[in-house]
Amino acid sequence: xxxxxxxxxxxxxxxxxxxxxxxxxxxxxxxxxxxxxxxxxxxxxxxxxxxxxxxxxxxxxxxxxxxxxxxxxxxxxxxxxxxxxxxxxxxxxxxxxxxxxxxxxxxxxxxxxxxxxxxxxxxxxxxxxxxxxxxxxxxxxxxxxxxxxxxxxxxxxxxxxxxxxxxxxxxxxxxxxxxxxxxxxxxxxxxxxxxxxxxxxxxxxxxxxxxxxxxxxxxxxxxxxxxxxxxxxxxxxxxxxx
Amino acid sequence: xxxxxxxxxxxxxxxxxxxxxxxxxxxxxxxxxxxxxxxxxxxxxxxxxxxxxxxxxxxxxxxxxxxxxxxxxxxxxxxxxxxxxxxxxxxxxxxxxxxxxxxxxxxxxxxxxxxxxxxxxxxxxxxxxxxxxxxxxxxxxxxxxxxxxxxxxxxxxxxxxxxxxxxxxxxxxxxxxxxxxxxxxxxxxxxxxxxxxxxxxxxxxxxxxxxxxxxxxxxxxxxxxxxxxxxxxxxxxxxxxxxxxxxxxxxxxxxxxxxxxxxxxxxxxxxxxxxxxxxxxxxxxxxxxxxxxxxxxxxxxxxxxxxxxxxxxxxxxxxxxxxxxxxxxxxxxxxxxxxxxxxxxxxxxxxxxxxxxxxxxxxxxxxxxxxxxxxxxxxxxxxxxxxxxxxxxxxxxxxxxxxxxxxxxxxxxxxxxxxxxxxxxxxxxxxxxxxxxxxxxxxxxxxxxxxxxxxxxxxxxxxxxxxxxxxxxxxxxxxxxxxxxxxxxxxxxxxxxxxxx
Numbered sequence: 137x138x139x140x141x142x143x144x145x146x147x148x149x150x151x152x153x154x155x156x157x158x159x160x161x162x163x164x165x166x167x168x169x170x171x172x173x174x175x176x177x178x179x180x181x182x183x184x185x186x187x188x189x190x191x192x193x194x195x196x197x198x199x200x201x202x203x204x205x206x207x208x209x210x211x212x213x214x215x216x217x218x219x220x221x222x223x224x225x226x227x228x229x230x231x232x233x234x235x236x237x238x239x240x241x242x243x244x245x246x247x248x249x250x251x252x253x254x255x256x257x258x259x260x261x262x263x264x265x266x267x268x269x270x271x272x273x274x275x276x277x278x279x280x281x282x283x284x285x286x287x288x289x290x291x292x293x294x295x296x297x298x299x300x301x302x303x304x305x306x307x308x309x310x311x312x313x314x315x316x317x318x319x320x321x322x323x324x325x326x327x328x329x330x331x332x333x334x335x336x337x338x339x340x341x342x343x344x345x346x347x348x349x350x351x352x353x354x355x356x357x358x359x360x361x362x363x364x365x366x367x368x369x370x371x372x373x374x375x376x377x378x
Numbered sequence: 379x380x381x382x383x384x385x386x387x388x389x390x391x392x393x394x395x396x397x398x399x400x401x402x403x404x405x406x407x408x409x410x411x412x413x414x415x416x417x418x419x420x421x422x423x424x425x426x427x428x429x430x431x432x433x434x435x436x437x438x439x440x441x442x443x444x445x446x447x448x449x450x451x452x453x454x455x456x457x458x459x460x461x462x463x464x465x466x467x468x469x470x471x472x473x474x475x476x477x478x479x480x481x482x483x484x485x486x487x488x489x490x491x492x493x494x495x496x497x498x499x500x501x502x503x504x505x506x507x508x509x510x511x512x513x514x515x516x517x518x519x520x521x522x523x524x525x526x527x528x529x530x531x532x533x534x535x536x537x538x539x540x541x542x543x544x545x546x547x548x549x550x551x552x553x554x555x556x557x558x559x560x561x562x563x564x565x566x567x568x569x570x571x572x573x574x575x576x577x578x579x580x581x582x583x584x585x586x587x588x589x590x591x592x593x594x595x596x597x598x599x600x601x602x603x604x605x606x607x608x609x610x611x612x613x614x615x616x617x618x619x620x621x622x623x624x625x626x627x628x629x630x631x632x633x634x635x636x637x638x639x640x641x642x643x644x645x646x647x648x649x650x651x652x653x654x655x656x657x658x659x660x661x662x663x664x665x666x667x668x669x670x671x672x673x674x675x676x677x678x679x680x681x682x683x684x685x686x687x688x689x690x691x692x693x694x695x696x697x698x699x700x701x702x703x704x705x706x707x708x709x710x711x712x713x714x715x716x717x718x719x720x721x722x723x724x725x726x727x728x729x730x731x732x733x734x735x736x737x738x739x740x741x742x743x744x745x746x747x748x749x750x751x752x753x754x755x756x757x758x759x760x761x762x763x764x765x766x767x768x769x770x771x772x773x774x775x776x777x778x779x780x781x782x783x784x785x786x787x788x789x790x791x792x793x794x795x796x797x798x799x800x801x802x803x804x805x806x807x808x809x810x811x812x813x814x815x816x817x818x819x820x821x822x823x824x825x826x827x828x829x830x831x832x833x834x835x836x837x838x839x840x841x842x843x844x845x846x847x848x849x850x851x852x853x854x855x856x857x858x859x860x861x862x863x864x865x866x867x868x869x870x871x872x873x874x875x876x877x878x879x
Contacts, residue, residue: 154677177677181607200674203607216661219674222606235661239602241646257660258601262646282656304651369651370634377473
């Protein structure tokens with residue numbers, strides 16, 4: 137794991153706190169961040185090979201533009217973790233707030249419990265990069281809105297307006313929604329063998345990350361999941377006339 | 379279904395002049411012209427003509443001109459031919475009408491009601507050919523007070539990040555995708571030559587243009603296309619796009635046809651999918667949320683680059699701008715409804731937003747009244763047509779202007795408003811290789827540089843006439859403006875006296 141160091145943030149302003157963390161990261165591969173009191177932007181644009189282990193409550197925009205680094209939160213995370221993240225991994229031993237994974241292009245977000253509204257909005261994928269979000273509990277409304285790529289696995293129940301405007305990627309649901317709740321342009325169908333391989337790998341990651349928190353590991357077979365996917369990558373192709 | 383649409387334009391061909399060389403046929407991606415060997419003449423499909431005037435310019439014998447389709451309406455001021463044509467098109471397609479460029483409707487052009495001052499006898503005018511005349515502008519926040527070590531001749535205060543413009547003009551956001559790479563490259567080269575900036579729009583920064591990073595404003599919008607830490611740090615300034623003058627309240631939508639391999643690589647999305655930038659940023663529902671995004675960008679760029687926020691000029695622009703300044707924006711960009719776009723729903727383009735001139739004056743006044751004007755720079759955008767418009771914008775309160783339509787016109791654009799089709803014959807708003815190669819970046823850059831140098835000299839002449847030798851002294855100097863043909867209310871908002879007062 138390379139060199140590790142601890143820093144304590146207390147009530148420092150976020151600019152000062154992030155400068156402290158960056159300074160620690162410049163000399164070490166792993167930084168234990170203690171006494172975190174809602175400082176925003178921790179792990180902003182952190183590159184590969186660097187790890188933050190966060191104790192306390194990180195503020196909004198944790199791991200924005202994350203660039204390959206790894207972040208583990210021992211507690212809950214607030215709004216908008218992994219904003220426009222490019223690569224890397226965020227593990228939350230608790231729940232997260234709204235808008236996690238906004239515009240995310242690569243890497244993984246694993247949340248042990250539920251999440252707020254508007255999670256995974258406008259996630260996208262490109263070439264080898266296929267971002268993934270696993271939510272262990274229930275999700276708020278608008279999960280996966282405008283989804284353009286990537287994978288969302290939801291173990292609890294979704295809120296309303298699931299994946300409106302979705303035109304790429306896939307959402308795996310352990311609890312399928314009613315056919316009348318499926319947004320226009322989307323189709324819900326049972327996961328197949330290929331899907332189960334994808335789901336299984338992500339559930340295995342979930343079990344590994346949260347082994348200490350779970351009474352027993354989740355079934356990794358991917359059985360019983362449904363997938364939600366768009367019927368077209370061009371949902372608005374016929375909307376306009378020149 | 380029978381198509382009831384009439385052609386919009388008619389190709390006039392002078393048979394005596396035409397030598398049937400076929401240049402017009404080869405010029406036109408809309409396939410309007412055809413050399414008919416059997417008939418021994420060139421025929422035209424008028425219906426396909428968009429009036430881009432490429433064939434007119436290219437015709438070696440000046441045999442061509444384009445005119446309006448001669449069909450008259452019934453004389454009604456209400457049911458004009460244009461209004462009925464829109465209905466015919468929608469009845470045919472059931473679709474939202476799409477158009478391009480800025481609002482062309484005959485709303486008041488306040489620029490043309492504002493006259494500039496010049497000195498006579500007292501405060502004599504300055505000759506820019508002989509006297510130093512400063513047109514350099516620094517954009518960014520300014521400290522409340524400046525501590526200077528006079529002996530060491532050093533500034534002691536910590537200065538916020540600023541960018542330096544040698545001319546009071548930058549090129550506004552146009553993404554690679556909406557315009558060709560050659561066009562963006564031409565603007566980048568011109569920006570470097572002129573000591574100013576081009577703007578990537580929300581389309582990422584192509585690898586071939588990374589060398590122009592010091593002259594790039596990198597844009598972040600709701601779709602986050604091409605945005606990563608490397609991109610954010612590649613530019614000189616980061617700009618958050620909230621809205622655009624041509625389509626306030628509407629997001630962006632680059633159709634899948636335009637996402638070719640190069641655009642796909644730069645935007646970091648698969649080929650052929652629609653690139654959708656939703657109208658709202660789903661993480662911004664308040665000024666406080668905007669502050670969060672601004673500071674995330676400042677963190678990502680280590681507080682080394684100013685962060686601009688661009689909004690469309692709308693009814694409550696001044697209150698919003700006040701919030702933006704307090705949210706930590708270093709530069710506020712106001713985009714009026716005559717600003718261009720590669721594609722906008724026609725009804726939005728023609729009916730939403732307010733004129734830039736009024737919004738600019740109102741925002742500048744509001745920020746001054748609240749004592750926060752110096753916390754931010756103000757950039758005016760949305761159809762700056764010439765150097766006199768630049769001078770008026772600065773006198774109304776802008777630090778600098780953004781300019782795109784005029785730069786494109788310098789490259790050959792004739793404002794045909796058909797950008798969305800992707801068939802731009804001038805090689806500007808297209809990704810088709812046979813069209814994009816019509817625009818040579820080096821020659822195109824030279825045209826833009828010529829234009830801006832000419833404007834800058836004219837700006838110096840106008841400033842000199844006012845007895846002003848630095849553009850900073852013109853900023854918000856509304857005494858240099860007088861209104862003609864304006865109501866009291868209009869002059870009150872613009873903050874100008876009537877001519878003769």
